[in-house]
Amino acid sequence: MEHLKVTVDGTTYQKEVEPRTLLVHFLREDLGRVGTVVGCDTSNCGTCTVLVDGVSVKSCSMLAVQADGSEITTIQGVSDGNDWHPVQSAFKECHGLQCGYCTPGMVISSIDLLNENPNPTEAEIREGLEGNLCRCTGYHNIVKSVQRAAELMEGTKS
């Protein structure tokens, strides 16, 4: 077992983990942060995407021990309590989700995308979300959600 110290959504945890434990399993099973979900076993679907030190990472493609000392933000930590991050608001407003299973990863990836490129074109949004699969929406309203989120975030800056 390895000793691990991470901050997840503002709470610092110290745990012993098996070296083979994936970050996503550590989040879900050891910490009970079940907002982040698992959709595949080949790192294709992106449902498990979280921010590690501010950068989006598929948490199935990283060992928990690799996150030692990191600050992790999951879907449960992007806004405080009942508050809404602009990306969350935009997804609701633009009907950017249906079953909602891809949504945690989509929201996190969209936040990361907009951090890097605050005014993306449609093509840039589609390329930027290439690692996140959605089976319900056909992506049409997800693209609109990210465009709307960009507007909302621009508004908060000015």
Add this chain to the structure above:
Amino acid sequence: MTDVVDTGTALGRPIKRKEDARLLHGQTNWTDNIQLPGTVHMAILRSPLAHAKITHLDVSGALEMPNVVAAFGAAELGELNSSVPCVWPVTDDMVAPDFPALAKDTVHHVGDCVAVVLATDAASAADALEAMSVDYEPLQAVVNMESAISPGSTLVHEDKGTNTCYVYNLGGGYDEKVKEADVVVKRRFINQRLIPAFMEPRSVVAAPMGMSDEITMWTSTQIPHILRLLIALVTGIPENNLRVIAPDVGGGFGGKLQIYREEILVAQLARKLGRPVKWTETRSEDMVATHHGRDQIQDIEIAAKSDGTLVGLKVDLKANMGAYLQIITPGIPLLGMFMYPGIYKMDAYDFQCTGVFTNTTPTDAYRGAGRPESTYAIERIMDELAAELGMEPMELRRKNWIKHEEFPYTTIAGLTYDTGNYELATARALELFDYEGMRAEQKSRRDSGDRVQLGIGISTFTEMCGLAPSRTLGALKYVAGGWEHCTVRVLPTGKVEVITGTSPHGQGHETAWSQIASSILGIPVEDIEVVHSDTGRAPYGMDTYGSRSLAVGGQAIKAASERLVDKARVIAAHQLECSPEDLEYVDGVFQVKGDREKAQPLGAVAFEAFTAHNLPDGVEPTLSAEATIDPQDFSFPHGTHLAAMEVDTETGKVTVRKYVCVDDVGVQVNPMIVEGQVHGGVAQGIAQALYEGANYDEDGQPQNANLSTYLIPSAPDLPSFITDTTCTPSTTNPLGTKGVGEAGAIASTPAIINGIVDAIRHLGVNDVLMPATPMTVWKTIQAAQGGK
């Protein structure tokens, strides 16, 4: 164009979804999130071979592994090894092989369940699989359907003596009628095998709960009510001791319309071990163990006069059942049977379907379930007929479709389409598409020999929703009814519960059902809670599939809400000392006509009904009403989809340049949700046309059973869609609704392929296999040009 009627109520408004707050904040209750004290996790030893005898199985090694509690093969499981049910014996002589939860002596497809191990954590259970000892004697696998039904073929189930599951026939007049035709066009279409690949992998938890003998099952299913009944029937767990809950369910698309062997195993083992048992599939398990969809060989023949008037249609299907029959496997092609004539008038229609067993994962419902296959065939062959006749493909359709003034119209397949307006939807689609402009550009590119050619794909489709009047289902030998239930309760605090038998998994029922109830009760949407997907709280229901939830379930909500107002009116009249007829009900308040001061809101009526201190004689306490509605007939959404397809003739690369769809789904409860359903459906249909296909090699080994190799389109692979709607209300239900869950997936596949063929028909191409990958398209062009 979108005909949103202002009802002055919540009905018809694009209200933002109630579901979204929890889904967007990671506060969702997926089955895999459930972690009960004392849970043991199940892992499954699956067959690596498509067909083999199990010559040796010893699970005892697993018991020596850390944290392992128990392990079972078929022998150890004994009488608890229940069989998976099939509830649709389509013919009296249908061949139905035994489908035990754990294979007994032979495995029949890769992924077949051989043994299980239970450990206190999932990783230990997975590790322990390695400690089981199993030997197989490989048998010849049967993968190709035509080989399977050839004389002398290896048998998937030796004891059955045949690989033919059934042969089903309808019609019979084609061969005589075809003599009147001037033109006959024949094509063989391959509707390839698809994997539903909902985003949430299946998961099930079963646990003995509380002080009773109750077993509670949480499972990621579309059909908690049907599942409860069938699990009770096959396991022997008394139905009254079984509660089934479908918590938040992450997509289904038909793939969770099933009683899976893993659900049977988890239920049986929770009972045997007396503790919670949990199983969550990996994605790679899902792709061999969750049922697949489509997989038909379609031999289609269409006959017409030289002026384009249709004479008849002949359909000969071979439908791949896979290795076993699941819940409605054999019936899926028959759901399509009624729809091969599409929107067209003709004088003869012959249908034959042969169900075939192969050593592959069983097939069953996948978004559209039979109707995408039939729509693909008719819309593709209409284009081929148009080409043969030298007619504009839309003109050929217009000449033959049922005209607006001809509804209701009984088709050659025997269905009565209640309403439709193909002219209106098509006119709108042509306008949005700039059809004439596209045709002009197509001509100019063709004339200039442009390397990138443009094609226009048309799909003027209809489908049937609201499955179905129970008597009709009975006539088709489907062992269930088609009704739906709703109970509406007003609680003493004035809050409302709408208890539905539908079971959403992304469709937004919590929002839409609130809108229906709100429009009748006058109670704000936010004060209405939709209770669903729990046989303990919502005991009656037939669940969600076949675009039935609104078309059937919506009627029950409307009827129950109206009955509730009727009961409340009697109580309010008593309280207000007037006759019920003297009351009008406005915005949730009973008012005495002509005296607005005398009024009682619904919540106050509910409190009076609760205390029962002063109720009129003969009126029972509590304020609730229920309705169980059997639909009078199907509903028939339709629409016109147009795809502008660009084909790079040198590389085979295909691009969807523009996609326009105008759908007529009748009256809309929430246009935002309708539009979202269309988007998702169109995307899945495009995915069949361009990207997806589950492949096996000749030994029955899956070639792409994971998300690295099975290409579910991601955002850059799809365009934005141009959508609109027309509204021709259905007359088969009082809301005038039709259904929209499957429409897009049914319509878009032929639009895309027709567009590709249209782009390269001048090169000698008259069909392209799906998925139309660049390699497939390039090879098709090469072959048509006389290359290899």
